[in-house]
Amino acid sequence: MTAKIFIDGEHGTTGLQIRSRLADRKDIELISVPTERRKEKAARAECLNAADIAILCLPDDAARESVSLIENDTTRVIDASTAHRVADGWVYGFPELDRQQGRAIAEARRVANPGCWPQGPIALLRPLVSAGLLPADFPVTVNGITGYSGGGRTMIEDYEAKGEDAPEFLLYGLSLSHKHLPELRQYANLARDPLMQPAVGNFAQGMVAAVPLQLGHLDRVPKGEELHAAIADHYAGLEESVLEVAPLEALERSPEIEPERYNGTNTMRLHVFVNDTRAQALLIAVYDNLGKGASGAAVQNLDLMLGDMA
Missing domain, CATH: 3.30.360.10 (Dihydrodipicolinate Reductase; domain 2)
Structure with a gap:
């Protein structure tokens, strides 16, 4: 199965790095907001709800807004902002935390990427x-x-x-x-x-x-x-x-x-x-700081989540 991935904030530093790491992957389909609709909240909402996994590379308030725009129970989220790192219902995206953390990330609907x-x-x-x-x-x-x-x-x-x-x-x-x-x-x-x-x-x-x-x-x-x-x-x-x-x-x-x-x-x-x-x-x-510290960590978490979908 080819998973649909949406990077919300793909033109920022972390988003660009993640997109570069995923560009040649055959197991995923990257979906994007059309250039002419980049400022439309409705366009972002469409992509968020169409994605199997959405990766949020946004300021904290914008990341919270993106989560609120998801209206289904199928889109899974990796949030690279600070917004949800100690929030209830979010799994911390550091697989090395302990021997159970990798499995917890793989099964999670909401993952907070570490700083x-x-x-x-x-x-x-x-x-x-x-x-x-x-x-x-x-x-x-x-x-x-x-x-x-x-x-x-x-x-x-x-x-x-x-x-x-x-x-x-x-x-x-x-x-x-x-x-x-x-x-x-x-x-x-x-x-x-x-x-x-x-x-x-x-x-x-x-x-x-x-x-x-x-x-x-x-x-x-x-x-x-x-x-x-x-x-x-x-x-x-x-x-x-x-x-x-x-x-x-x-x-x-x-x-x-x-x-x-x-x-x-x-x-x-x-x-x-x-x-x-x-x-x-x-x-x-x-x-x-842009590898394991940001984009690399996000892709590591993405791969765990994709493995659970396979």
Whole structure:
């Protein structure tokens, strides 16, 4: 069966990337709003209701509107916005979350695609909280850097217009209320909001997310080997996983910790660096903010849902 796929918002950054990834597929039919009707809500509604799966690449309010336009019980949805990531009735589109998540996504009618920033920290922290190596109320800090495509069309246009005059390193989220905090807290199984300090670099895409851990105040301080083993064991044998866990090594620096290393792929590679004497650890995820962080994740979820339809 050829599934009908509608990308609502196909001309935005994520939508264009998804369409590119799907362009040569023979198992799907991409349907689109005719150019002359692009501003018509009725035209979008027709495509939404004609699709087997609709992928929403829209701002939050527009994504909610699109869901409200679906009048049947057959169109399934993958929402790439923030609108439904912690909403009741929506399955979180991170197949690596646990051993049941891939099946839950495959069977779901409504899937919320994860944000780029939360995915790496969730991938690093959830196994440690689940294994009891970190308490749920551990004071978590997240920092890192992403390409300017993570800021959407406005930031892309701004950076490309400034060229070499664009900032090489730009901190943001200084209000300490990043919109991805609710999803990071919920799916990492944390009992308190993390402190998140993101930055943008003068490159188009790719990212590094880091979680530094001060372990010395814990009643029982886990060793680096335990942290690494818990993360590796969590992802071992997951058929739906695109995550890789790097070996536990004592390194001063590594060429693998480079934001653009996995651009154009759906790979996420996790690293654990430790100093057991100091009771400190540094957890790092490297991935493409437009790959596993956005469009790649959407296609991964789409394939799971299509598999359930086959």
